[in-house]
Amino acid sequence: MSFSPYSHAVIHYIETHVKDGNVDYEEMEKQIGFSQVYIREVFRKHTGCSLGRYVRIRKICYSAFELLHSEASVMEIALKYGFSSHESYTRAFSKIVGMTPRDFRKKRPVVGKEELTPGIYGIGFLGKMEQRSDISMEKKKYADAGSTILYGVPKVEWGAFGGNTPWPICLKACSDYLGEDVSYAYSMVSTGAAFRLTWNTEKWDMSNVDIYHTLEESGEIYRIGVEALGREFDFQKRDATTEKEEFVSFIKRHLDEGYPCIAQGIIGPPEPCLITGYRNNGKTLLGWNFFQDDPDFGASVKKDGSGYFICDNWWENADTQGVMCMGPIAKKPFSQKKILENAVRVMTGRKENAYAKGIWAYDAWEKMLGDDSSFSGSGNTGGLFEKMLCQWDAMNSIIDGRESAAKYFVDTPILAKTFSHTKEIMCEMREVLGGKENTETRLSKLKDAKIRKKTCSYIQLAKESDEKSLQEMKKLLGS
Numbered sequence: 001m002s003f004s005p006y007s008h009a010v011i012h013y014i015e016t017h018v019k020d021g022n023v024d025y026e027e028m029e030k031q032i033g034f035s036q037v038y039i040r041e042v043f044r045k046h047t048g049c050s051l052g053r054y055v056r057i058r059k060i061c062y063s064a065f066e067l068l069h070s071e072a073s074v075m076e077i078a079l080k081y082g083f084s085s086h087e088s089y090t091r092a093f094s095k096i097v098g099m100t101p102r103d104f105r106k107k108r109p110v111v112g113k114e115e116l117t118p119g120i121y122g123i124g125f126l127g128k129m130e131q132r133s134d135i136s137m138e139k140k141k142y143a144d145a146g147s148t149i150l151y152g153v154p155k156v157e158w159g160a161f162g163g164n165t166p167w168p169i170c171l172k173a174c175s176d177y178l179g180e181d182v183s184y185a186y187s188m189v190s191t192g193a194a195f196r197l198t199w200n201t202e203k204w205d206m207s208n209v210d211i212y213h214t215l216e217e218s219g220e221i222y223r224i225g226v227e228a229l230g231r232e233f234d235f236q237k238r239d240a241t242t243e244k245e246e247f248v249s250f251i252k253r254h255l256d257e258g259y260p261c262i263a264q265g266i267i268g269p270p271e272p273c274l275i276t277g278y279r280n281n282g283k284t285l286l287g288w289n290f291f292q293d294d295p296d297f298g299a300s301v302k303k304d305g306s307g308y309f310i311c312d313n314w315w316e317n318a319d320t321q322g323v324m325c326m327g328p329i330a331k332k333p334f335s336q337k338k339i340l341e342n343a344v345r346v347m348t349g350r351k352e353n354a355y356a357k358g359i360w361a362y363d364a365w366e367k368m369l370g371d372d373s374s375f376s377g378s379g380n381t382g383g384l385f386e387k388m389l390c391q392w393d394a395m396n397s398i399i400d401g402r403e404s405a406a407k408y409f410v411d412t413p414i415l416a417k418t419f420s421h422t423k424e425i426m427c428e429m430r431e432v433l434g435g436k437e438n439t440e441t442r443l444s445k446l447k448d449a450k451i452r453k454k455t456c457s458y459i460q461l462a463k464e465s466d467e468k469s470l471q472e473m474k475k476l477l478g479s
Contacts, residue, residue, distance in 0.1 A: 015151035016305035021082035112179025123152035149277030188404035190228035199361040232327035248282035265320030268297030362463035422465040429458035
């Protein structure tokens with residue numbers, strides 16, 4: 001379908017504001033520069049749909065997405081999207097979708113990316129298909145218009161989906177957008193992140209919890225996470241010879257086909273983040289970043305009306321180290337056996353360069369924490385603070401990971417029990433070291449030899465619990 005520049009601008013405006021629940025037609029008029037009467041006439045002429053009906057359809061599409069991917073009640077969702085009552089929302093929803101919101105939530109039809117017009121994607125209700133949203137979608141090539149934006153990609157931030165590990169959070173957000181129906185627990189388990197523990201045996205290392213240490217090849221966990229869903233994986237790494245245009249070309253190619261990119265860096269540290277759009281032929285990027293609201297890293301970051309960051313100096317950030325894409329469906333998702341094999345591989349004790357991994361990491365952690373000489377003296381507050389960060393990162397990553405594993409293996413009671421037990425041990429350990437107390441209290445407790453001795457005993461208990469999980473998974477594979 002061919003759209004006029006005015007209709008294109010209207011769609012941009014609606015997608016930017018539809019999640020607010022109330023599209024302001026007067027504000028639209030001001031931004032586009034034409035009267036409402038003219039806008040409505042042109043829009044109907046080029047789309048065959050009245051502007052009011054189009055807005056209502058877009059509200060219903062986004063609300064359908066939230067029915068599948070949020071815990072909000074039907075009434076809460078109705079109010080968010082500007083419906084005055086449960087009844088008015090149900091009538092509108094049923095008229096457009098063909099079933100009530102409650103039935104929709106039970107049946108879980110496919111909702112995901114939909115091309116609205118060249119260069120603009122949004123959330124679409126894709127009917128009663130028994131397949132994922134893009135299984136039969138042809139790759140499309142467009143004349144370069146200088147920009148593409150994918151509206152409706154879920155926000156990634158600390159705590160999103162109840163998790164705290166950036167890569168699986170980004171993977172889950174992209175999965176939702178592409179019409180997958182997977183949990184954060186699945187994203188954690190399928191990548192192997194739910195089972196990880198790494199410890200540098202030579203120093204207190206704040207990169208211990210970095211996800212690329214999980215397996216032997218630093219980028220393998222990224223590939224596994226995408227291939228677990230049966231999708232194509234594409235990756236562009238940055239090194240001394242990489243040109244900016246290589247990154248731009250990669251990002252434009254995938255976004256033009258409607259696939260979000262997952263990048264490292266862009267704003268702040270090299271944690272995974274989402275690229276959901278570009279302008280100025282790729283010089284300007286839009287998306288979600290864990291640090292876009294951080295006062296240290298995001299103070300100068302501009303925001304799009306959708307909430308996406310707008311970044312022009314992303315290439316100048318030395319921490320922009322790579323960009324990858326979860327592309328079209330290529331094969332079947334991982335089997336339960338494959339997931340178990342990867343879990344066993346991650347948890348098996350081994351040494352790689354200076355890093356102890358899997359079960360062996362517990363012993364390296366305990367040895368370093370129990371070394372009184374590295375905590376003696378009244379000085380070196382900075383060093384003690386770094387040790388505290390390493391300690392808390394390790395505890396929190398295990399809590400997040402083992403909780404996800406327990407949820408995923410809910411139908412295997414013995415594994416759900418052992419993984420939950422490891423999580424509980426870490427939670428108790430965290431309380432001993434200060435729990436929700438302030439930083440000064442946590443530092444004081446970490447420096448106390450008696451408290452550290454007690455925490456070392458928790459490390460061994462967690463190791464024993466994880467060893468039970470590992471053995472049970474091996475038994476499952478054997479059977």
